[in-house]
Amino acid sequence: MKFLVLSDIHGNLENLDQLDNQFTVADAVIFAGDFAALNKPETALPVLEKLLNKHDVIYSVLGNCDEPNFLDKIEENDISVESAVAFQNGLAFTGAGGGLKFTGDTPFERTEDEIMHDLHIITDHISVKVTDDGIVNDSGNKDSIDEQKWSNLIAIVHQPPKNTKCDCIEGGVHVGSQKLRDFIDNYKPLAFITGHIHESAAVETVGSTVCINPGSLAEGKYAILEVAKIDGNWKVTKAELQKI
Numbered sequence: 001m002k003f004l005v006l007s008d009i010h011g012n013l014e015n016l017d018q019l020d021n022q023f024t025v026a027d028a029v030i031f032a033g034d035f036a037a038l039n040k041p042e043t044a045l046p047v048l049e050k051l052l053n054k055h056d057v058i059y060s061v062l063g064n065c066d067e068p069n070f071l072d073k074i075e076e077n078d079i080s081v082e083s084a085v086a087f088q089n090g091l092a093f094t095g096a097g098g099g100l101k102f103t104g105d106t107p108f109e110r111t112e113d114e115i116m117h118d119l120h121i122i123t124d125h126i127s128v129k130v131t132d133d134g135i136v137n138d139s140g141n142k143d144s145i146d147e148q149k150w151s152n153l154i155a156i157v158h159q160p161p162k163n164t165k166c167d168c169i170e171g172g173v174h175v176g177s178q179k180l181r182d183f184i185d186n187y188k189p190l191a192f193i194t195g196h197i198h199e200s201a202a203v204e205t206v207g208s209t210v211c212i213n214p215g216s217l218a219e220g221k222y223a224i225l226e227v228a229k230i231d232g233n234w235k236v237t238k239a240e241l242q243k244i
Contacts, residue, residue: 001089004055005223007032007158007195008063008216011043015217016050018244022222023054028088030225031079032195032214033097033158034063038106041067052077059086061118063158064099064106064196071097081156083118090229091190094122095156099196100177112179115159122150122187151208152234153189154227160194165202166213167194184209190234191225203239210236220244 004026009016023029031051036044044066051058058079062071074080081095096118098108116123160167160176161184167176175197184192184206192211201215203223215221226238 001027001091001227003027003225003227004029005032005193005212005214005225006030006217007193007214008034008198008218009047010034010065010216010218011037011040011047012218013046013050015220015244016047016054018220019222020054022224022242026055028057028059029055030093030154030156030193031058031060032063032156032193033061034065034195034216035070036063036065036067037218038065041070041107044070045073048073048077052079057088059093059095059154059156061095061156061158062097062108064108066097067107068098083120085121090152091227091234092150092153093156094119094153097158099159100175102175112177115157115177116179116183119155119157119183122153123183150187150189153187154191154193155183155189156193158194158196160197160200160213161192161206161211164206164211165204166200166211167197168200169197170199181206184211190227191236191239193225201241203241210239212239214241 004022035047060079081093082097086093096115098110101109161181162176162178194213198216204211214223228237
């Protein structure tokens with residue numbers, strides 16, 4: 001399967017239009033958040049509408065520049081994987097939105113625990129119930145998927161994990177989440193898609209997990225991810241940064 005990996009669009013409709021060929025050949029689109037430009041919440045909806053016109057299969061979370069209640073919009077359009085799991089062709093997708101509390105200047109800043117709560121279906125081994133649209137939600141029991149293996153999981157989290165190439169700001173300071181890094185170490189997802197830190201566009205393998213920060217599409221950056229099932233196991237066969 002081939003995925004077009006995007007993050008941090010920040011209202012830039014022109015750069016979305018530059019990717020028409022990539023939308024055409026992708027099996028699905030992964031979007032790691034920030035529909036809206038900073039302090040311009042009105043720019044989020046046009047981005048969502050254009051994304052929906054570009055591709056039928058999208059897995060998305062919110063970014064720190066998005067208003068928290070914009071989650072209602074992406075849930076209405078069945079593209080949200082925040083605090084849920086969706087399945088496609090044997091792959092699982094889950095996610096968490098927002099960024100860590102920092103300046104307080106953006107609308108969706110959260111604690112590590114709040115971000116991790118969005119991944120509770122994985123971390124709490126909660127039993128899951130598949131809905132007609134393929135979305136899986138908490139059914140309230142904690143006993144049925146202890147043996148679930150998450151080597152088919154693609155996690156989509158706006159906030160990057162700590163101490164990776166994906167979370168480094170100017171001066172070499174790592175500003176990612178330690179708990180998200182622990183999540184990778186403990187649950188070993190196939191891929192971890194992130195964004196938020198524009199200057200840290202990178203692909204890095206952490207243990208068996210391929211981590212991708214595609215960079216900001218507002219700056220013309222994106223990534224391609226390809227995965228395949230080989231000898232019964234899911235593998236990342238391609239993970240590359242791209243630029244318009």
